[in-house]
Amino acid sequence: MPDVPDAPEVIDRREGPYGEVVLRRHGERLQIIANGCFLMDTSDGRSERLLVDAALDVLGGRPEPHVLIGGLGVGFSLAHAAADPRWGRITVVEREPAVIEWHRRGPLAEVSSDALSDPRTEIAEADLLEFVNEMSATYDALCLDIDNGPDWTVTEGNGGLYSPSGLTSCARVLKPGGVLAVWSAQPSSEFEETLRNAGFQQVRTEEIPVARGVPDVVHLGVRPG
Template structure:
């Protein structure tokens, strides 16, 4: 019988909380320490994380020296998908606030995604993605956000700015002309659709299965920057 085996715990900077990495049979699971026992992510169900990168990266792959940003390394599946669908001259910048998550992706956890952190096109920045956005005007052809559980599924209040009008405006400024913003969410959210439109994006809401073609579905917003 499979059981959860705690492998490591790592603090979340400036938060007071911590993330826990568990082994569960042949899979790995990340949970928040002291939470309700729910999983933030696991290595068995990552279909929507793959799609988060595949859809926008296919759109920008033909651009010369394409450069994209991923907010949140997680278990590395979004990074792996981005690398798969981009050319040899591309750069994938990953902003990950928790150093322990980066370390886990250099170990057995990272092997599940094919060790994308070791790809020469990968640049890991141990920083809040909000700061990266603000420091790189027109720095990216695409931005993929997989931070917390999405706009309305937040477990950390500090993440709320990213999905606010101000955060979306910062995404717009960080994108190059006709850039693509992709946002992952555990559920749909009509109010977020309105914020995207007001921030100058043409948004399409896509439903993607977490695993295979049945069961839980997640939401991905694919948003095209209309001006600038």
């Protein structure tokens, strides 16, 4: 294995609309840090791919479904969706302009350049909660990966997205039978119950084993038809 430096190298540091965001390189890995909180890196991507695949599986062959991905991150979810010809339109909402620029003109282009050039792809610079509050039933799937999970948000304001009112907004942007998929660094039975109370059906949690600690998970729920 190649030697990994003891300390990550800061490639870029920005003061964004929601605080500080940092792009670091640690060996071969690129890492995104928000307000001192580690968000994600380019080491794996299995759970981000499961987020997209699980949503598509629930749709059961719906032709050319339109997916809304909440959070661009390191680009794994977008790249995986764009690599699958079964998806129709792919819309990504990202609130940090620095993250978008790192993909368009920076080091993260190595993950997402093909996906960004795909004619199905659209990037919207916006806060996701504000975005879903303004939209109607447009999407077949909503894949959320903007925090470390419903119980571990990057900023305090994000908590509203996982509340009953926030989930009602998520349901409103989904077409009947559309699926909500939420990535989390740990399971949450409380969030499952909140999904049910918000009217989602077929609620379940899929686990992704990790080398240490509790597994990553994807929470799933379906808007009634």
